[in-house]
Each structure stands twice: as C-alpha cells, then as structure tokens.
Amino acid sequence: MRASNICLTLTGSTLEKNAADVLRYNSHIDMAELRVDCLTEEEQLYARRFPSMINVPCVLTIRRKSDGGEFTRGETSRTMLFGRALAFADRDQTKNFAYVDFEEDYHVPSLQDSALAFGVRIIRSLHVIDGPMTGLKARCDNMRKTGHEIPKIAFLPHTLNDIALLFKEAEDFHGEDEYDHILCTMGPMGQVVRILAPKLHSFVTYTSPEGSSVGASLGHITPEEMDSVYNFHSINDNTQVFGIAGWPLAKTMSPRLHNAGYYQHGINAVFVPIRSPNISDIMAFAKEAGVKGMAVTVPHKEGVLTELSETDESVLDIGSCNTVLRRNNGFVGYNTDASGFREALEGFLKEKKLHRRRVAIIGAGGAAKAIAYVIKQMGGKACVFNRTVEKARVLAQRYGFEYSALDISSASKLYDYSDIIVQTTSKGMDASDLPSKDNDPIYFYKFHGHENVFDIVYVPAITPIMARAQAAGCKTCNGEAMLRYQGERQFKIFTGIDYNSD
Numbered sequence: 231m232r233a234s235n236i237c238l239t240l241t242g243s244t245l246e247k248n249a250a251d252v253l254r255y256n257s258h259i260d261m262a263e264l265r266v267d268c269l270t271e272e273e274q275l276y277a278r279r280f281p282s283m284i285n286v287p288c289v290l291t292i293r294r295k296s297d298g299g300e301f302t303r304g305e306t307s308r309t310m311l312f313g314r315a316l317a318f319a320d321r322d323q324t325k326n327f328a329y330v331d332f333e334e335d336y337h338v339p340s341l342q343d344s345a346l347a348f349g350v351r352i353i354r355s356l357h358v359i360d361g362p363m364t365g366l367k368a369r370c371d372n373m374r375k376t377g378h379e380i381p382k383i384a385f386l387p388h389t390l391n392d393i394a395l396l397f398k399e400a401e402d403f404h405g406e407d408e409y410d411h412i413l414c415t416m417g418p419m420g421q422v423v424r425i426l427a428p429k430l431h432s433f434v435t436y437t438s439p440e441g442s443s444v445g446a447s448l449g450h451i452t453p454e455e456m457d458s459v460y461n462f463h464s465i466n467d468n469t470q471v472f473g474i475a476g477w478p479l480a481k482t483m484s485p486r487l488h489n490a491g492y493y494q495h496g497i498n499a500v501f502v503p504i505r506s507p508n509i510s511d512i513m514a515f516a517k518e519a520g521v522k523g524m525a526v527t528v529p530h531k532e533g534v535l536t537e538l539s540e541t542d543e544s545v546l547d548i549g550s551c552n553t554v555l556r557r558n559n560g561f562v563g564y565n566t567d568a569s570g571f572r573e574a575l576e577g578f579l580k581e582k583k584l585h586r587r588r589v590a591i592i593g594a595g596g597a598a599k600a601i602a603y604v605i606k607q608m609g610g611k612a613c614v615f616n617r618t619v620e621k622a623r624v625l626a627q628r629y630g631f632e633y634s635a636l637d638i639s640s641a642s643k644l645y646d647y648s649d650i651i652v653q654t655t656s657k658g659m660d661a662s663d664l665p666s667k668d669n670d671p672i673y674f675y676k677f678h679g680h681e682n683v684f685d686i687v688y689v690p691a692i693t694p695i696m697a698r699a700q701a702a703g704c705k706t707c708n709g710e711a712m713l714r715y716q717g718e719r720q721f722k723i724f725t726g727i728d729y730n731s732d
C-alpha cells in the first residue's frame with residue numbers, strides 16, 4: 231500500500247503569508263500546494279521563488295475559474311505563468327516545485343517536456359462540480375499519457391451515495407499494477423473521503439489553514455486536525471472505521487473523544503463524520519465503506535430505527551437510538567444517551583433520586599426521549615414542552631407526564647415545573663449571539679434563581695438559555711459531561727474496552 235500525504239492548500243494573497251502558513255503547520259504536513267491563482271497579480275510573477283521559502287515539497291497550481299479556481303485571465307497568461315514558475319531549475323531539487331498540476335485538457339508540450347526534464351511530477355487533474363463520476367480507473371488510466379503522471383479526480387458529491395460509489399470504484403485501483411493517483415471530493419459531505427484517503431490509496435489529501443475562506447468553501451479541515459485528531463498517518467487497509475452519522479453535523483466533539491481513545495489504547499481504528507440528511511444513504515454508505523459502528527445524532531435518532539436488524543432493550547424502552555454496531559446480518563441499535571444523561575445529571579444535582587421534584591423537559595426529539603425515560607426512572611414529575619405539540623403529547627403519555635406547547639402561552643406551566651429545566655432542543659446550538667427569541671427556546675420565561683438548568687447542548691459552552699439563567703442566579707450545566715459519558719459507553723460497545731481503563 232502506498233503512503234498518503236497531507237497537503238496544505240495555500241490560498242493566501244502573498245508568498246510571505248503562504249510561507250508563514252507552511253511554517254505554522256510544518257510538523258503536520260508532507261507537502262504544500264501553492265495556488266498561484268489566489269496570489270495578487272504581482273506576486274504571481276514571483277511564484278518561482280516559493281519552493282526555496284519552505285521546506286516541504288510543493289505543488290504548482292494555477293486553477294481556472296471553470297475548475298473552481300480564481301484565475302480569470304486567458305490560457306496564454308496561464309501558460310506564461312507556468313513557464314516562469316518552472317524555469318531556471320535549480321540543481322538543488324528542493325528549490326524547485328516538486329509537482330505541477332495540469333488539468334486533463336491542458337496540454338502544452340514544451341511545459342510538459344520541461345517538467346519531465348527537471349524531475350517535476352505532473353498531477354493530471356479533472357474537477358467535476360456537477361456530480362459524481364463513474365469509470366474512475368479507466369479515466370485515470372487514460373490521463374496517464376506518459377505513464378508518469380499522477381491522475382487526480384475531484385468532484386462535488388450531491389449525496390452520500392455518490393461517495394459510496396467512489397469507495398466501490400476505488401477498489402479497482404488496488405493491486406499489483408497500482409500507480410500513484412488522487413481521489414477526492416469537495417464540500418463538507420466529502421470530508422469523510424479526505425480523512426479516509428489512505429483507505430482509497432489516494433496519494434494526497436487536501437487541508438487548509440485555519441480561517442482560509444477558500445478552504446472553508448471546500449470543506450477542508452486544518453492539517454493539525456487531520457494529523458492529531460484523525461491520526462491520518464496511522465490509517466491503513468486494516469484500520470477499522472467508526473463514525474458519527476448526522477446532518478448537517480456542523481460541529482461535533484465525538485471524533486476527538488473516540489480517536490483519542492483509540493490512540494490511547496493502541497487500537498487501529500478511526501472515527502469520522504458521516505454527513506447526510508438521509509439515514510438510508512448513511513446505512514448504504516456504511517455497508518459499502520465497511521463502517522463497523524456509528525454514533526447517531528440529529529436528525530436520525532428515530533429514523534434509524536427502521537434500518538436496524540436488532541435492537542438493544544434500551545432502544546425499545548426509549549424509542550430512540552444513538553449508537554449502531556455492525557453484526558453479521560445488519561446493524562444492532564443501542565441508546566447511550568440515557569445512561570450518559572443520568573450520570574451527568576447526578577453529578578450536577580449531587581443526587582441519585584429526584585423525589586418527585588418537578589422537571590420541565592424542553593423538546594420532544596430523540597434526546598428528549600432518553601431524558602424523559604431517565605427522569606421517570608429517577609422519580610421525577612415532568613412536563614414536556616415542544617414546538618410540535620403532538621410529539622410532546624406522545625412522549626409525555628408514555629410516562630404519565632404532562633405536556634404543553636413551547637410558546638408564551640405555557641409560561642406559567644413552565645413555572646410549575648421549574649425545579650429542574652432540561653433543555654434538549656437544537657435551538658441555541660452553535661449560537662454566538664446574545665440570548666434572543668431566535669436562539670433561546672424559552673425566551674418567554676423569566677428565571678427566578680431557584681431553577682437548576684441543564685442544557686444538553688455543549689456548543690457554545692454557555693448557551694443562550696444558560697446565560698440568562700446564570701444572570702438570574704440559577705445553577706446551570708451544559709451537555710459536555712453527558713457527551714463524554716455517553717461517548718465512553720459507545721466506545722465500550724464499539725471496542726469492548728473501557729475508555730478510562732489503563
């Protein structure tokens with residue numbers, strides 16, 4: 231199996247800025263790609279100097295607008311810039327570009343000849359913005375005109391099925407006659423491909439510096455995250471794949487928790503984000519890519535139930551599933567939210583029983599189901615408040631609780647159940663603004679100071695509801711401890727090993 235390299239895509243406007251980014255991520259990258267099309271016009275003329283400003287092999291790329299780049303002048307200007315950047319080859323190869331990226335349809339014999347003569351490897355690339363590609367091996371074979379080029383195919387997936395197809399086709403590249411090739415997908419959905427590049431035997435995976443707007447539009451993570459969180463260089467054919475399935479899965483701490491556990495226990499496994507709004511696509515992808523187990527999050531905790539071949543007792547009791555593990559004939563579902571929440575709530579209240587204390591459960595989604603189950607087990611009396619009242623009714627009646635709408639008409643009811651307020655909606659998740667109607671699901675409720683407020687959201691660390699509650703003198707807790715406890719249980723289900731054992 232050939233090694234995959236972490237490449238830092240450099241889209242800064244000056245050579246100095248790009249060199250500083252290489253320096254910043256030096257210990258995490260194997261190579262860099264200078265996107266000359268992102269430099270100012272004046273700096274573009276001096277691209278030739280760049281390899282001697284850094285200490286890793288560098289790819290020379292001048293990407294056209296039609297291929298997703300910034301270069302808008304004509305092909306003559308582009309050819310002139312390529313020529314300048316490759317000219318006057320230094321005897322010291324490290325001071326020359328190590329690779330040059332020419333698109334599939336860009337053929338300038340004099341440039342190709344000088345690249346070959348100076349030992350600059352040609353990456354022959356094809357970018358497809360409008361969808362998946364098939365027949366990848368045949369297309370790559372065709373791109374290797376001299377037999378030395380590294381063919382690269384990059385596309386923007388529209389569904390996770392497009393990515394499942396890529397995994398299937400990537401197998402055609404494995405074998406005795408394997409050659410260096412690059413397979414990658416763009417956008418946040420494509421992140422799973424970039425992290426699992428070694429499984430596809432892809433020669434390169436692309437990353438970007440923190441704060442890069444081009445990197446953000448491509449869905450890139452930083453080299454540090456690729457290397458340190460995902461242990462990229464340890465991924466190989468035998469690495470077991472686990473993941474978190476959700477949508478849009480903008481922020482998740484689960485990969486950090488699970489991957490740190492694999493590292494600590496010397497387990498050859500990786501935990502990746504698997505993004506799709508469609509749970510059937512996620513399950514089909516998991517089968518194709520050999521994913522062994524998944525944490526399941528918003529909005530799939532209930533939808534996943536029909537995809538399971540077996541369910542643990544906890545899932546039957548609660549009616550939602552946040553963990554699936556592959557067994558021979560399908561996936562078995564578990565629920566670790568309930569035990570994770572219980573452990574976190576006991577830590578917050580310093581009590582193991584609720585002694586009929588009155589609890590408001592805000593929300594009636596997958597997580598709320600686990601929470602209602604725990605509140606009942608602990609002896610609390612609850613009222614479920616939800617935007618969709620029918621869902622609140624169904625959940626409340628399961629446990630003999632009350633239910634109510636989640637709006638100003640329920641303010642006095644909420645006061646009746648305000649010993650403990652557990653916030654379980656996704657409203658307020660990722661909020662960066664001050665508390666308002668838009669990010670606080672109980673904006674209409676005035677805290678008195680006696681309430682214990684547990685918000686199961688953990689980004690931001692102080693959610694809008696918590697900020698308001700704290701200002702009124704309430705005790706508050708976010709969802710971080712719950713996340714850790716439920717994740718540690720998932721780890722045990724996935725690996726059979728206690729997360730915190732030596």
Ligand code: NAP
Binds near residue numbers: 529567616617657671
């Ligand atoms: P879910 O099944 O999709 O349920 C979402 C809930 O949020 C529903 O009650 C929904 O109401 C409500 N909601 C969504 N947008 C709303 C809005 N704009 N206004 C009012 N209510 C809104 O999701 P889930 O799996 O229960 O997860 C919910 C949240 O808990 C997520 O932020 C998730 O990250 C977090 N969580 C944390 C942990 C942890 O370990 N800390 C564990 C699980 C979940 P409708 O029914 O009316 O749609």
